[in-house]
Amino acid sequence: MIRPPHLPSPDKILTLDDLTVSFDGFKALDGLTLSVDRGELRCIIGPNGAGKTTMMDVVTGKTRPDHGSAWFAQDVDLLALSEPEIAQAGIGRKFQKPTVFESLTVFENLELAIWGDKSFWKDLVARLTRAERQHIDDILDVIGLTAERAALAGTLAHGQKQWLEIGMLLMQEPELLLVDEPVAGMTPQETARTAELLLSLAAEHSLIVVEHDMDFVRSIARRVTVLHEGRVLADGNMDQVQNDPRVVEVYLGA
Amino acid sequence: MIEQDRAGAAFLVLVVAVAIAAPVLNQFVPASSPFHLSTYSLTLIGKYMCYAMLALAVDLIWGYAGILSLGHAAFFALGGYAMGMYLMRQIGPRGVYGDPILPDFMVFLNWQKLPWFWVGFNHFWFALIVIAAVPAALALVFGWFAFRSRVTGVYFSIMTQALSYALMLAFFRNDMGFGGNNGFTDFKDILGFDLHADRTRVVLVVVTAAALAASYLACRAIVASRAGRLFRAIRDAESRARFLGYRVESYKLWVFVFSASLAGIAGALYVPQVGIINPSEFAPINSIEAVIWVAVGGRGTLFGAAMGAVLVNYAKTYFTGALPELWLYALGALFVLVTLFLPRGLVGLGARRRRAVHGAAAPVIWALGSHVGVSLGSKLK
Numbered sequence: 001m002i003r004p005p006h007l008p009s010p011d012k013i014l015t016l017d018d019l020t021v022s023f024d025g026f027k028a029l030d031g032l033t034l035s036v037d038r039g040e041l042r043c044i045i046g047p048n049g050a051g052k053t054t055m056m057d058v059v060t061g062k063t064r065p066d067h068g069s070a071w072f073a074q075d076v077d078l079l080a081l082s083e084p085e086i087a088q089a090g091i092g093r094k095f096q097k098p099t100v101f102e103s104l105t106v107f108e109n110l111e112l113a114i115w116g117d118k119s120f121w122k123d124l125v126a127r128l129t130r131a132e133r134q135h136i137d138d139i140l141d142v143i144g145l146t147a148e149r150a151a152l153a154g155t156l157a158h159g160q161k162q163w164l165e166i167g168m169l170l171m172q173e174p175e176l177l178l179v180d181e182p183v184a185g186m187t188p189q190e191t192a193r194t195a196e197l198l199l200s201l202a203a204e205h206s207l208i209v210v211e212h213d214m215d216f217v218r219s220i221a222r223r224v225t226v227l228h229e230g231r232v233l234a235d236g237n238m239d240q241v242q243n244d245p246r247v248v249e250v251y252l253g254a
Numbered sequence: 255m256i257e258q259d260r261a262g263a264a265f266l267v268l269v270v271a272v273a274i275a276a277p278v279l280n281q282f283v284p285a286s287s288p289f290h291l292s293t294y295s296l297t298l299i300g301k302y303m304c305y306a307m308l309a310l311a312v313d314l315i316w317g318y319a320g321i322l323s324l325g326h327a328a329f330f331a332l333g334g335y336a337m338g339m340y341l342m343r344q345i346g347p348r349g350v351y352g353d354p355i356l357p358d359f360m361v362f363l364n365w366q367k368l369p370w371f372w373v374g375f376n377h378f379w380f381a382l383i384v385i386a387a388v389p390a391a392l393a394l395v396f397g398w399f400a401f402r403s404r405v406t407g408v409y410f411s412i413m414t415q416a417l418s419y420a421l422m423l424a425f426f427r428n429d430m431g432f433g434g435n436n437g438f439t440d441f442k443d444i445l446g447f448d449l450h451a452d453r454t455r456v457v458l459v460v461v462t463a464a465a466l467a468a469s470y471l472a473c474r475a476i477v478a479s480r481a482g483r484l485f486r487a488i489r490d491a492e493s494r495a496r497f498l499g500y501r502v503e504s505y506k507l508w509v510f511v512f513s514a515s516l517a518g519i520a521g522a523l524y525v526p527q528v529g530i531i532n533p534s535e536f537a538p539i540n541s542i543e544a545v546i547w548v549a550v551g552g553r554g555t556l557f558g559a560a561m562g563a564v565l566v567n568y569a570k571t572y573f574t575g576a577l578p579e580l581w582l583y584a585l586g587a588l589f590v591l592v593t594l595f596l597p598r599g600l601v602g603l604g605a606r607r608r609r610a611v612h613g614a615a616a617p618v619i620w621a622l623g624s625h626v627g628v629s630l631g632s633k634l635k
Contacts, residue, residue, distance in 0.1 A: 060497060087499035099494040101487040108483050118500050120508045123481035168498065 008071045013038045013176050013206040014059065019068035021054055021230075028054040029065065030230035036176075041202035043217045044210045045241075046227035047250060052210045053096070055227070056178050060093045061086045072176065084118075092169030096180040098161035100168070102154030106145055109153050109164055110136045113171035135171065143167040143197065159190030166197065177201065179209045183216050195219045258555055261601070262474060265557035266467055272299060273463035277456040293452050300459040300527045302567050303466045305547065306560035307520035310466075311513040313548045313559035314473050318482060319509050320489030322407075324621055325414030326517050327540035328421050329389035331531070333518025335425075336388060338438035338531040339372060340381035341449075345442050358440075359433045369431045378445055385522040386515040393514030394507070401503035401510075406492070415538050415621060422536035437532025444526050455527070462523045466560070469516055473556050476509070485509060539582075542621050546589045552601030562599060586622050 008015035014036040021029040029051045036042050044052055057063035058070060061083040070078040076089050087093075101109050114132055128136075140146045143163040148156060153164060162182055169177055182198065183191045191213070198220055201207060211217050217224060217238065224241045226234040234244045241247055276299055279291035308330050315321040347354040351361040355368055374380040396417060400410055428434035447454045476482050487495050488502055496502050525531045543566070551562020566588070573581045596602050 083496050084499045084501050087497050093497050095494070095497075099491045101483075101490045101494065103486050103490055104483055109487075111480065112484055112487055112495070112500075113498050115499070120481050120505045123484060123505075124476065124479045126480040165494075168494075172498065 008035070008074050010074055011037055012071075013040070013073060014208070015069075015071040016055070016059070017069045017071075019055070019058060019065045019070065021051075021058060021063060021065045027230050029058070029068075032068070032227070032231055034225060034232055036206060036208060038175075038206055039203065041198065041207045041209065041220060041222060043221040043224045044208060044227060045212070045214075045217060045224060046233070049229075050227040051230040052227055053180065054230075056093060056180060056208075056210065059086075059178060060091060087172065090173075090175040091178065092172050092174035092176070093178040094162075094165050094169055094180055094182065096184065098158065098165055100153040100156075100161050100164050102152065104153060105150050106140070106153055106156070106164055107136060107149045110139055110167055110171050113168035115172045139167045139170050142170065142200070144193070157190075159186045159194070162186070162190075162194065163197065166201075170201070174205060176206045176208070179207060181211055182209065183211065183213050191216055192219075258557075261555070262470070262557050265560065266470065269303075269463050269467045269470075272303075273460050276459055280452065280456055293455055296452075296455055296459055297527050298571065300455070300462045301524060302564045303459070303462045304520045304524035304527070305544075305563040305567050307462075307466050307469050307523070308517050308544050309547045309551065309559040309563035310469050310473050310556055311516040311520065312544050313553065313556055314476065314516075315509055315513045316545065316548060317554035317556075317559065318477055318489065319485035319506060321506060321510060322411045322545065323414045323510070323513075324411045324538065324541045324545065325416075325418035326513070326544050327538075328414075328418040328536050329393065329514040329517035330521035330524070330540075330544075331421070331425075331533075331535035332389045332392065333385045333515075333521030334525040334531040334535060335432060335438070335521075336375075336381055336384040336518070337522035337525045338441075339375040339384075340378060341441040341444060341526060342438050343372070343376040344444065345440070348442055349440075357433070357438075359428075359436065360431075363428060371431065381522075385518050389518030390511045390515040393511045397507045397510040401506045404503070411621070415541065418536050418541055419538050422533050422538075425533035425536060433532070435533060437530060437535075438525075439530040439532075441526065441529055449526055449529070458523070458527050462527070465519060465523055469519075470556060470560065473516075476512070477556065481505065481509075538621070543585065546585060546622075548599075549589060550592050550599055552599030555599070555601045558599050558601035561601075565600070589622065 012035045014034075016032055016034045019029045019032040020027065028049075032051065032055060034055075044055075046052055054063060058065050059078060061078065061081055064079065072078050072086075072089060072091060078086060081089065101112065104112070111128065111132075114135070137146075140149055143166060145160060145164060145167065148160065153161065156164060166179070166182070179198070183194050186194065195216060198207060198209065209217075209220070221238050224236065224238055225232055226241055226244075226247050228250050233250065234241050234247045236244075276291055276296055279289055280293060280296045283290045308326060311329075312323065312326050315323060342357040345357065349358040349361075351358050353361050356365060360368070375384075400413060405413065424430055425432050425437075426435050432438075441449050443449050444454065447457070477485075484495065484500060484505055488505065492502055521535070544563070547563040547566045548559040549562070550566055551560065552558025566585070569584070569588075570581060573584055592599060
């Protein structure tokens with residue numbers, strides 16, 4: 001394993017250095033360098049094709065970069081791990097489209113998301129412990145789905161599915177949460193509720209939120225990174241970013 | 255789930271009732287009585303129950319884990335061949351050529367010595383191990399490569415179909431040592447009991463019923479476990495399960511292996527009752543039929559799958575007697591109609607309509623269509 005020239009500093013939860021990914025000549029990421037602090041809530045914005053989803057794919061092990069390094073905390077080389085290993089290491093990912101297990105109940109969805117060593121043989125005889133039940137109940141409370149615990153996930157409203165998926169990630173007790181377009185297709189009330197939920201999580205977890213909805217980003221963001229053509233174009237608080245002429249040109253102004 | 259438990263209990267009661275009633279009606283009711291069950295019908299019931307076990311095996315992986323195997327007849331046939339090898343060794347010197355060790359077909363081929371892979375089949379216990387172990391081993395190797403490479407959906411189905419077809423061609427060859435296109439037949443006895451005696455037949459049916467009930471309970475236990483819930487989760491959203499930290503391929507592999515050995519056991523029970531096993535049991539159409547039983551009965555409900563196997567085969571027995579040319583068309587039409595109008599199978603008729611299990615029907619229709627086409631083509635030649 002090749003170590004980076006200097007280890008990531010201890011206050012970083014994620015350190016991406018010079019990541020390059022090309023698909024048939026198209027550079028989805030082009031030397032992306034980015035780091036996120038522990039406990040930070042970072043919003044990432046950028047026009048279509050800027051590399052937001054590809055970045056998440058690299059961090060979660062779905063796509064391998066041609067070049068560069070990706071470190072989780074100080075000592076986990078993400079490029080050497082498989083998707084389940086990265087999940088076990090403490091990175092949770094919420095997909096753009098709500099992805100829950102539709103033919104299982106809300107409770108069962110959370111049960112399957114329990115953190116721990118997972119194997120077919122263990123799961124054949126696994127029983128919920130009292131503590132695990134309590135944990136599920138707590139998460140149900142956090143995501144506001146206590147009343148729907150016995151409902152099939154497929155019958156939930158769009159917003160509720162998004163919250164359930166976030167709840168499933170929380171069951172994993174991840175250190176870092178990657179959240180892809182959490183409010184796409186949500187009603188204003190659902191959006192407000194989601195902003196509240198994400199803000200409440202930011203203290204205990206580090207979050208990276210990719211989102212198109214500018215009002216939503218403004219309502220939660222402390223620090224915003226703008227991606228463009230696979231690179232960081234601008235970085236700072238919402239006002240700085242919005243007034244950056246380069247950003248205005250490629251994204252906000254368009 | 256609760257509504258399924260109730261129907262499952264009813265299914266178990268039915269199996270037990272058959273296991274009691276069939277022997278009584280065959281053995282103790284005089285042949286002149288209208289309630290007498292002929293040995294022919296008794297054997298038919300035994301055969302249907304073997305098919306029901308195969309249906310359970312298919313439903314476990316297709317209905318729950320979303321893995322559509324179009325090659326399960328191969329595992330069924332392998333179990334059948336293993337049992338057949340034991341039955342052939344049981345014939346001993348009573349064969350046409352009277353060789354105490356070599357089965358007739360080997361004498362006919364001028365073989366001097368029993369091939370190594372036939373050693374041990376004079377022991378029943380050995381055959382029992384092979385019956386479950388060989389299908390399981392094949393499923394383990396095949397599944398390991400397929401799931402590890404993330405082969406899913408229709409590609410997996412086509413590969414299983416090819417596997418079954420390749421095995422059929424291999425078993426057709428005389429020098430494979432499995433009797434070529436004649437396979438094995440003319441069995442004499444099992445564990446010293448005459449296979450042609452009614453009493454032996456009765457015992458075989460009772461044993462099959464017990465095996466069917468045990469298979470149902472085993473599948474039910476898997477489905478009701480957390481692993482079983484994960485299978486449905488994989489079916490719904492495989493990548494979500496992977497990002498939750500599950501090694502999805504290993505879960506798929508183990509359920510595939512279990513399902514294959516279950517199919518093998520069903521095949522082993524089938525062979526002594528029908529009295530023959532030959533390479534046509536590997537025919538791709540057999541695997542497709544098994545999938546259709548499950549779809550007709552109700553995918554994702556174990557008892558539905560088992561009942562589907564019995565009902566479709568009952569219809570098949572009738573049709574192939576009355577209108578043999580039409581059977582394949584009737585089967586195809588049945589499948590298309592069920593897919594279109596009863597996405598949850600016959601079980602869905604009784605239950606209130608819930609979300610349909612999403613259709614993985616396309617590959618089956620495709621495969622069935624190609625078979626109908628081929629059979630039509632060969633008739634026109």
